Amino acid sequence: MALGLVRIDDRLIHGQVLLSWCPKIKPDRIILCHDEIAKNDLERKIYEEAANDYPVSILTVEETIRYLRDSTHEKEKILLLVESPREVVALLEAGIHINKINVGGMHHKAGKKSIAPYVYVDDEDIEFFKRLHEKQVVIEAQDLPSSKPINLAKLLNFN
Numbered sequence: 515m516a517l518g519l520v521r522i523d524d525r526l527i528h529g530q531v532l533l534s535w536c537p538k539i540k541p542d543r544i545i546l547c548h549d550e551i552a553k554n555d556l557e558r559k560i561y562e563e564a565a566n567d568y569p570v571s572i573l574t575v576e577e578t579i580r581y582l583r584d585s586t587h588e589k590e591k592i593l594l595l596v597e598s599p600r601e602v603v604a605l606l607e608a609g610i611h612i613n614k615i616n617v618g619g620m621h622h623k624a625g626k627k628s629i630a631p632y633v634y635v636d637d638e639d640i641e642f643f644k645r646l647h648e649k650q651v652v653i654e655a656q657d658l659p660s661s662k663p664i665n666l667a668k669l670l671n672f673n
Contacts, residue, residue, distance in 0.1 A: 517582075517611075518591045520602065523618035526551075526595050527564045530618065530658060536568060538659045541593035544570045547578040547601050568593075575601055579608045599642035606649055614652040617666060629669050630655045640670060647672040 518539040523531065526546055536544075544565055551557045552574045562570055573581060578594075581587060582605070596602055602615055619632045626634035633655050635643070643653055647667045654663040667673055 516591045518593055519616055520594045520596070520612050520614070521616045521618050522596055522599060522602065522620060524597050524620055526597065527561050527570070531593070531595065532565065532567070534658050534660075535618075536593065539593050540591065541568060542590040543587075544568050544593045544595065545578060545581065546570060546572045547575055547594060547596045547605075548572070549574045552577065575604050579605060579610060582610050599639055599646060602651075603642050603645050606646070606651070612651055614654065615646065617653065617655040618657050629666065630664050632657050633664075633666070643667070643670060644672060 518541050519535060521531070521535065526548065527544065531544075546552075546561055551561065552572050558572045561572055571581065578601075582592070598620070599615075602612060606612055617630075617633055620626075620634055620639065621632065622628070622634045626636045626639075628634050643666060646653055647670075653666040655666050656663040
């Protein structure tokens with residue numbers, strides 16, 4: 515299994531992913547890793563329909579770990595979508611190899627502050643990003659493939 519892109523985006527499957535990132539990455543499968551959506555039939559159906567040109571698996575964090583460890587998927591190129599850095603840390607701690615993440619959108623919510631035009635974080639997000647940085651994961655904000663990547667570790671003064 516090759517992780518073509520690991521993307522944090524609170525919108526998950528949407529136009530930027532399908533029309534910009536998928537043509538660039540050319541994934542064999544999109545995995546949407548989200549505990550609540552994976553257990554909600556209506557939400558699952560909405561996201562499955564949205565990704566109609568690409569095979570999509572909507573899995574819990576635990577199911578995602580099992581899927582990525584399964585050797586029958588080792589030739590698949592995966593575009594992995596998560597909502598927050600929390601899920602990425604859980605995958606890393608379970609032994610899934612991730613060397614770089616793309617932060618495509620963590621939008622404004624109460625209690626979050628802007629660190630980049632489309633990235634808002636709270637203390638918990640910063641702590642998870644710090645843990646990723648300590649594990650040598652490159653953390654870049656980049657909304658579109660044509661946009662210049664922003665080094666979030668540098669913005670957060672981890673370096």
